[in-house]
Amino acid sequence: MKLGVFDSGIGGLTVVKSLLEHQLFEQIIYYGDTARVPYGSKDKNTIIRYAIEAVEIFKNFDLDMIVVACNTVSAYALQEMQESASCPVVGVVEAGVLACANNLHDKNTNILVLGTKATVNSKAYDKGLKQLGFGNITTLATPLFVPIVEEELYPSAVLDEAMQHYFCSIQKPDALILGCTHFPLIANELQNYFGSDVKLIHSGDAIVEYLSQKFDFTQKHSTPKLQFFASENPDALKSVAHKWLGL
Numbered sequence: 001m002k003l004g005v006f007d008s009g010i011g012g013l014t015v016v017k018s019l020l021e022h023q024l025f026e027q028i029i030y031y032g033d034t035a036r037v038p039y040g041s042k043d044k045n046t047i048i049r050y051a052i053e054a055v056e057i058f059k060n061f062d063l064d065m066i067v068v069a070c071n072t073v074s075a076y077a078l079q080e081m082q083e084s085a086s087c088p089v090v091g092v093v094e095a096g097v098l099a100c101a102n103n104l105h106d107k108n109t110n111i112l113v114l115g116t117k118a119t120v121n122s123k124a125y126d127k128g129l130k131q132l133g134f135g136n137i138t139t140l141a142t143p144l145f146v147p148i149v150e151e152e153l154y155p156s157a158v159l160d161e162a163m164q165h166y167f168c169s170i171q172k173p174d175a176l177i178l179g180c181t182h183f184p185l186i187a188n189e190l191q192n193y194f195g196s197d198v199k200l201i202h203s204g205d206a207i208v209e210y211l212s213q214k215f216d217f218t219q220k221h222s223t224p225k226l227q228f229f230a231s232e233n234p235d236a237l238k239s240v241a242h243k244w245l246g247l
Contacts, residue, residue, distance in 0.1 A: 001064040001217075002027040006054045009037035010150065010237060011181035012069030013244045015092065016226075018204030019067075020245065023220040024211060028227070029061050030241070035232035039072045040116025040143060040180075047118065051077035055084040057229075063087050065215075067207055071096075071179045072116050075124035092203035093119075095210035096177055097128035099201045102209065104175055107133045112170065115179030117141040125179060138173070142166050142180075149182040155189050163193050178202040185244075 003025040005012055009032050016030055031054060033039075039047055051073050058066055066089045068074045068081065074091030082089045100111065111134060113125045120141040129137050144162045153159055176198055178184055184202040191200060211217070226247070230237040241247065 001025050002061065003029070004058040004061060004063045004066040005030045005069050006051075006058070006066060006073070007032050007069040007181060008039040008050075008072065009034050010240050010244075011146070013241055014181045014184040014202070015067065015069040015204045015207055016241075017245055018208050020224065022208045022212075023222055023224070024208070024217050025224055026221045027225040029058070029063070030226070030228045030237075031057055032228075032230045032237050034230040034234075034237060038116065038143075038146060039070060040118045040146070042072075042118065044076050044118075044122075047073060048077040048080050051081050052084050055081050055089075059086065065090070067211075068092065069181050069203065069207075071181065071203065072118045072122075075119050075122035090207070090210065090214075092181070092207055093124045093179075094128065095206040096179065096201055096203060097125065097132065098210050098213070099206035100129060100134065100175065100177070101132050102213075103199065103201065104134070106174075108136055109134065110136045110171065110174045111138070111177060112173035112175070113137065113139040113177040113179050114142045114145070114183060115139065116143055116146070119179050125177060138170070139179075140166060140170065142183075145186060146180065146182050149185045154186045159186060159189055163189070167193065173198060175199040175201060 068091040074093040078091040120139045126137055148159050181203050228238045228241050
């Protein structure tokens with residue numbers, strides 16, 4: 001199968017890493033809209049327009065499936081992408097919600113959702129989790145984490161200060177949803193902050209779990225073909241991809 005992965009920038013590479021580890025696809029084509037990142041501070045109509053433009057770009061590759069690795073796009077534009085595409089389109093928000101259903105067996109679990117301002121304002125995680133019966137949900141926008149990750153300031157005093165800033169008045173959660181694809185890169189620091197007993201759910205693992213549950217994968221692909229495209233400075237994206245994916 002040939003997969004397209006779309007993200008507003010480089011964060012979706014964490015999803016690609018999980019997909020590679022589970023060897024689900026024969027070919028993965030990644031497109032990052034690096035010229036217009038971040039999406040997390042943009043309005044809904046702009047996000048939808050950019051997302052539909054990404055679908056048009058992917059139509060050049062005869063894909064079997066598209067994974068929307070950006071939580072913000074998944075929250076605001078998934079339906080529009082599904083209507084515009086000629087193949088299935090799945091998003092990381094619905095995957096994250098399903099991961100909670102599969103891994104959190106107590107509906108009173110105290111869940112903390114971290115994300116961009118746009119993702120948090122969309123209430124996509126709240127709605128999805130409440131539909132499944134979860135009622136103890138806190139959402140928190142943590143936009144400073146994105147530049148900290150992109151500048152590779154982890155671990156660092158800067159990250160420690162940012163975590164203290166965001167979490168100083170937050171009750172310790174039972175489960176933490178990393179609702180931005182940048183955040184798995186600081187998963188260790190978040191785990192250390194909250195404690196080893198807190199369950200972390202991140203988009204890469206969640207999307208693999210979702211795809212494996214919803215689709216029939218009969219063959220493993222140990223050496224998939226990878227292609228990386230960006231709306232600006234594709235060489236920089238490829239450099240990060242080689243570093244994060246260990247290529």
